[in-house]
Amino acid sequence: DYAWGPSIYHAGSASIERIIFSFYESEPTRALALQGGEVDVVGEVPPRDAARLVDTGEFTLTPVAIPGQPLEYFFNTRRSPTDDLRVRQALTLAVDRDSIVRTIFGSYSPVAQGVLSAVTPGFAPEISFPSYDLDAARELLGEAGWEDADTDGIMSRDGEALTLALVAPNWGSNPEVAQLLQAAWEELGAEVSLEVAAGFGPLREAQAAGAYNAIGLNFSGTDPDQLRAFYASDGLYNWSGIADPQIDAILTEASQLPLDPELRLERYRQLAETVRDHALVLPLREYVDLVVSSNRVQGLRFS
Secondary structure, three states, X not given: OOOOOOOOOOOOOOOOXXXXXXXXXXHHHHHHHHHOOOOOEEOOOOHHHHHHHHHOOXXXXXXEEOOEOOEXXXXXXXXXXXXXXXHHHHHHHOOOXXXXXXXXXXXXXXXXXXXXXXXXXXXXXXXXXXXXXHHHHHHXXXXXXXXXXXXXXXXXXXXXXXXXEEEEOOOOOHHHHHHHHHHHHHHHOOEEEEEEOOOHHXXXXXXXHOOOOEEEOOOEOOOHHHHHHHHOOXXXXXXXXXXXXXXXXXXXXXXXXXXXXXXXXXXXXXXXXXXXXXXXXXXXXXXXXXXXXXOOOOOOOOO
């Protein structure tokens, strides 16, 4: 007896009698639920499980690229030593992003190359972030006054060790990514503490306390205006702590140009370039939701 909406969405009787949504907090249980016939469609399937399920011939894999921001970590520009541009640049260069993505996500996710994912309006493909170069990273630290004076593998300056506090969300493989970031920065010569926040609330509490040098956060979305919350001086999620009039002007103008799409996209290209040059964020992986469905399901598609 459902009163259907416009015919462009549906005409006639219901094609599905009942839909049940189930929630699985533990990643391994998703694949088991699908194999056991408890569910017909599962999202956020780990890459290894997705490949194994498809190999049985009983399931179909649909990779869904998610628009918005990539999995990324913001550098705190208000806390030493990441208040120094050269240190932020060094930390970026010290991370082999390609290796991290391959190790954790396999071949399903592209390496992120900007402040937006490639399927998002406003993505600027020509503005790529620096590739892995450990020697160049160490050279930048040297220019900033950091050196391994006693050859113990830890960089120091004026008698103080190079210490970093890293905070990771507990979703989207962030804990595993953060462990590899920690290892990369320790190889560079830093002492790195890692905290995995137990949820979004604890993550915001950790950010509000300000005792971090890098923190993970990202949102999905279909319009690049979401970046205002992250890079405007008064942005709700300005977790890098940047306050730059040039960035504010770019974001404000871009938000006022809906009728001039070419100029609007040019402003977001300028933003991507400015964020990269200020080394405000370390983009890692573009989100791809691995959706696996039983072959009983036909016509599954995503907007």
